Amino acid sequence: MKKWNVGTRRSNLALTQTKWVVDRLQEIAPEAQFELHEIVTKGDRILDVTLSKVGGKGLFVKEIEQSLFDRETDFAVHSLKDMPAELPEGLVIGAIPKRVDARDVLLSKDGKTLDELPEGALVGTSSLRRSAQLLAYRPDLQIESLRGNIDTRMRKMEEGNFDAIILAAAGLERVQFAGSISQYLPVEISLPAVGQGALAIECRSDDEETLALLRKLDHQPTRLAVTAERSFLHKLQGGCQVPIGAYATVGEGDLVTVTGMVGSPDGKQLFRETASGHDPVALGIQVAEALLAQGAGEVLAAVLRENEQ
Numbered sequence: 255m256k257k258w259n260v261g262t263r264r265s266n267l268a269l270t271q272t273k274w275v276v277d278r279l280q281e282i283a284p285e286a287q288f289e290l291h292e293i294v295t296k297g298d299r300i301l302d303v304t305l306s307k308v309g310g311k312g313l314f315v316k317e318i319e320q321s322l323f324d325r326e327t328d329f330a331v332h333s334l335k336d337m338p339a340e341l342p343e344g345l346v347i348g349a350i351p352k353r354v355d356a357r358d359v360l361l362s363k364d365g366k367t368l369d370e371l372p373e374g375a376l377v378g379t380s381s382l383r384r385s386a387q388l389l390a391y392r393p394d395l396q397i398e399s400l401r402g403n404i405d406t407r408m409r410k411m412e413e414g415n416f417d418a419i420i421l422a423a424a425g426l427e428r429v430q431f432a433g434s435i436s437q438y439l440p441v442e443i444s445l446p447a448v449g450q451g452a453l454a455i456e457c458r459s460d461d462e463e464t465l466a467l468l469r470k471l472d473h474q475p476t477r478l479a480v481t482a483e484r485s486f487l488h489k490l491q492g493g494c495q496v497p498i499g500a501y502a503t504v505g506e507g508d509l510v511t512v513t514g515m516v517g518s519p520d521g522k523q524l525f526r527e528t529a530s531g532h533d534p535v536a537l538g539i540q541v542a543e544a545l546l547a548q549g550a551g552e553v554l555a556a557v558l559r560e561n562e563q
Contacts, residue, residue, distance in 0.1 A: 257287040261318045261330030264292040265403045267291055267425050272331040273319065274428070275351070275471070293328050294350075307532025308499050317458075319345060322457065328464050329457040329512040334449030334480060339488035341456070348468035349455040350457060353476040355448045356451035356501060358444040359385060360437040362418035366393065367437040375417035376406065379500070382497040382557065384420045387444045389521025404429060404464070424451040445515040445526070450482040452476055463527035467518050475504040478534050480510040490516065496557055500541070502534070510534050514541040515548035519557065525550045 258279075262272035269290070276288045295317045314336040321327040322345060329348060341347070360368050368391070371377070378400030379385060400407055400416065404425055411419045417437070426432050456469065457464045479502035488499045497519055501511035509530055517524040527544040531537045532535045 256283075256285075258329065258467075259288065259327045260288055260290050261321045261327035262290055263318070264294055264315060267404060267429055267535075268331070268333075270428050271333070275331045275453065275455060276522055278351070278469060278471055283447065283467060286467075291321065293321060297405055299330070300416070308438050319456070328461065329455055329468060332454045332456060333425075334452040334454040335447040337449065337454050337456075337484075339448075339484050339491075344459055345540055346459040346465075347454045348457040348465050349471040350473060350477045350480060351453050351471050352473035353452040353454075353479070354427060355422045356446045356544045357439070357441060358419055358420050358439045358446060358450075359423045359426060360420055360439060361373045361408065361411060361434045362436045363414075365436045366418070368418075368439065371395070371418055376415075378411065378416040378419040381420070381447070383447055383515075384444060385519050386497040386517030386521050386524065387499070387515070388420065390517060390518075390524045391443050391521075393521060404431060408434065422446070422450055441501050441513070445513060446501050448487045449480045450501075452456075452480050475508075478502075478504050478508060478510055479512075482510050482534035482538045485512045485535045486512065486542045488540075488559075489539045489542035490545075490554060496554060498540070498554075502537075508532060510537055512537055512541055513544055516553055518553050523553055524555070 260272060262268050272290060291503060297315045315332055318330045320376055322330060332346060373394045374396055376396045376398055377388060377395055378398055380399055380401045402421060404544060407419050410416060423438060424433060454467050482502040483500040487498060490498055497517045499515040500512060502510055509532060511530040513528040515526045525545045526550045527541045529537055529541050
């Protein structure tokens with residue numbers, strides 16, 4: 255009987271996602287055994303600093319990837335939005351299951367929508383991407399950094415520390431908290447993070463047995479969409495701690511349409527571009543180059559300088 259060791263972060267959301275993947279794989283291979291290995295990452299340990307200041311790519315994946323290299327785990331389940339655009343040599347994304355809702359959502363104390371929040375309302379988010387887009391839409395809002403798991407963030411709002419908080423729809427839906435959502439934010443207002451709503455199952459590139467199993471969970475339209483988004487991110491050399499967003503959809507004949515965004519954290523500069531095509535990698539690069547031509551590179555350079563101080 256084959257036994258697979260599965261790497262995962264320790265948070266409730268990460269464990270829920272990993273157990274969902276294991277349940278699907280158990281259906282495919284009923285005779286197999288799966289054992290979860292909970293790993294604490296740098297991003298989980300440092301909670302009193304904004305993500306952009308912690309620095310480095312792969313804050314939530316490096317320790318898990320090391321467990322793959324050390325052969326302590328056979329594959330690992332990540333939120334795709336936490337994955338750097340470039341993987342370490344020797345590792346691959348063996349499967350990307352079907353994406354769930356990629357949108358950002360607003361949670362407010364009394365169910366108010368973004369338009370209904372009072373002037374100067376205090377909104378919590380750890381994401382420069384969300385800050386940039388919220389302030390571009392509502393310059394009067396006050397944005398304050400908010401870290402921690404879903405429970406922690408919701409509790410801080412309920413205790414009166416924030417008028418509203420912004421989270422990912424996918425995470426709330428996975429842990430059965432969708433009833434707390436006040437508003438799903440349209441992508442025209444808040445373009446999601448690259449890969450948001452999708453899972454990535456990572457393994458060693460030379461592990462044919464594991465790859466053969468994982469391939470059965472791969473969803474081709476999702477892979478095409480997130481490949482375009484990650485190509486965009488890679489061209490801009492961005493990680494999850496810079497104000498970059500992208501969202502792609504796949505239509506008839508595998509036509510991919512991707513929108514990319516770069517913004518200044520204060521929302522005063524916001525660059526957006528949309529393009530369609532059949533080569534997701536080329537498409538992501540095309541959208542990134544269009545934004546760079548508009549001046550997005552200077553905005554990103556300024557953010558990186560600020561993060562290094």
